[in-house]
Amino acid sequence: MSSSDLRKAGLKATLPRMRILQLLEENSQRHMSAEDVYRALLEAGEEVGIATIYRVLTQFESAGLITRHNFDGGHAVYEIDQGDHHDHMVCTRCGKVTEFFDETIEKRQHAIASQYGYDMTDHSLYIFGICPDCQKAQAERRR
Amino acid sequence: MSSSDLRKAGLKATLPRMRILQLLEENSQRHMSAEDVYRALLEAGEEVGIATIYRVLTQFESAGLITRHNFDGGHAVYEIDQGDHHDHMVCTRCGKVTEFFDETIEKRQHAIASQYGYDMTDHSLYIFGICPDCQKAQAERRR
DNA sequence: ATGTATGCAAAACATTTGCACCTGG
DNA sequence: CCAGGTGCAAATGTTTTGCATACAT
Numbered sequence: 001m002s003s004s005d006l007r008k009a010g011l012k013a014t015l016p017r018m019r020i021l022q023l024l025e026e027n028s029q030r031h032m033s034a035e036d037v038y039r040a041l042l043e044a045g046e047e048v049g050i051a052t053i054y055r056v057l058t059q060f061e062s063a064g065l066i067t068r069h070n071f072d073g074g075h076a077v078y079e080i081d082q083g084d085h086h087d088h089m090v091c092t093r094c095g096k097v098t099e100f101f102d103e104t105i106e107k108r109q110h111a112i113a114s115q116y117g118y119d120m121t122d123h124s125l126y127i128f129g130i131c132p133d134c135q136k137a138q139a140e141r142r143r
Numbered sequence: 144m145s146s147s148d149l150r151k152a153g154l155k156a157t158l159p160r161m162r163i164l165q166l167l168e169e170n171s172q173r174h175m176s177a178e179d180v181y182r183a184l185l186e187a188g189e190e191v192g193i194a195t196i197y198r199v200l201t202q203f204e205s206a207g208l209i210t211r212h213n214f215d216g217g218h219a220v221y222e223i224d225q226g227d228h229h230d231h232m233v234c235t236r237c238g239k240v241t242e243f244f245d246e247t248i249e250k251r252q253h254a255i256a257s258q259y260g261y262d263m264t265d266h267s268l269y270i271f272g273i274c275p276d277c278q279k280a281q282a283e284r285r286r
Numbered sequence: 287a288t289g290t291a292t293g294c295a296a297a298a299c300a301t302t303t304g305c306a307c308c309t310g311g
Numbered sequence: 312c313c314a315g316g317t318g319c320a321a322a323t324g325t326t327t328t329g330c331a332t333a334c335a336t
Contacts, residue, residue, distance in 0.1 A: 055302090122272070197327070199291095
């Protein structure tokens with residue numbers, strides 16, 4: 001149950017917070033912008049202000065419950081943090097996001113940071129490309 | 144000379160464009176936001192509108208003359224593309240940017256993309272951390 | 287000349303903030 | 312009850328756009 005997760009993070013278990021956390025947990029899309037969350041809640045008939053969404057998402061991020069990504073400059077997207085670190089591959093056609101993890105890359109990143117004397121706190125790796133589905137669609141259009 | 148570079152890219156060699164390109168070529172900082180460019184030109188006594196800066200930077204990016212980065216969500220920064228691909232390490236304290244290149248990581252990225260059937264068009268890797276200088280400063284403050 | 291580029295100001299977004307009211311513990 | 316949370320609307324910061332004027336070729 002999410003209300004205990006919230007209290008564990010030192011946050012009061014309010015209605016908006018529970019709704020937002022629940023949404024991020026259940027959503028199959030997995031990567032949602034503040035606007036996405038807002039619209040999803042509206043459609044579900046929930047009354048939440050957009051300001052609250054931003055505030056809550058920021059708090060969740062600080063609490064380590066979710067992770068923020070800046071795939072493009074336009075807007076941030078958030079995803080539930082389920083303990084497993086992974087990187088992202090983003091389809092530039094349809095926006096689909098695929099997650100992956102590569103031990104070799106992780107190791108090299110740490111090695112490079114320490115080589116330059118950096119105290120590494122975080123890293124982000126995005127591979128941009130065209131996903132198999134969009135390649136197929138493109139091939140058919142060409143026929 | 145930059146005017147020929149511009150024409151090669153299919154862009155008229157106008158004064159603002161030459162100034163902006165020159166600035167990006169010469170600037171030691173190497174990673175500038177639109178606002179940075181704007182202020183630098185004002186200080187140099189040049190009359191350029193901020194809208195032109197944005198338009199020109201976007202055109203330069205499309206033309207492949209410069210590369211755009213979204214280190215954080217706030218604002219984009221641009222750097223001259225001198226043919227050598229590299230990734231970035233960003234100090235979260237002072238904002239300093241260190242460039243690096245790692246063959247192993249590059250290879251793994253391609254391997255992963257093709258493993259998932261993606262046609263990779265681009266990728267971005269940022270390592271965030273605290274640079275040696277800021278670590279030192281922090282240690283002194285603690286004394 | 288003439289199509290393109292620029293400057294200005296207004297618009298468009300994404301996100302943040304001040305403040306009065308409401309709510310969870 | 313009361314500290315903290317929320318909603319609203321206004322403010323912010325960045326980037327984009329409409330339009331009349333200026334410029335490169």
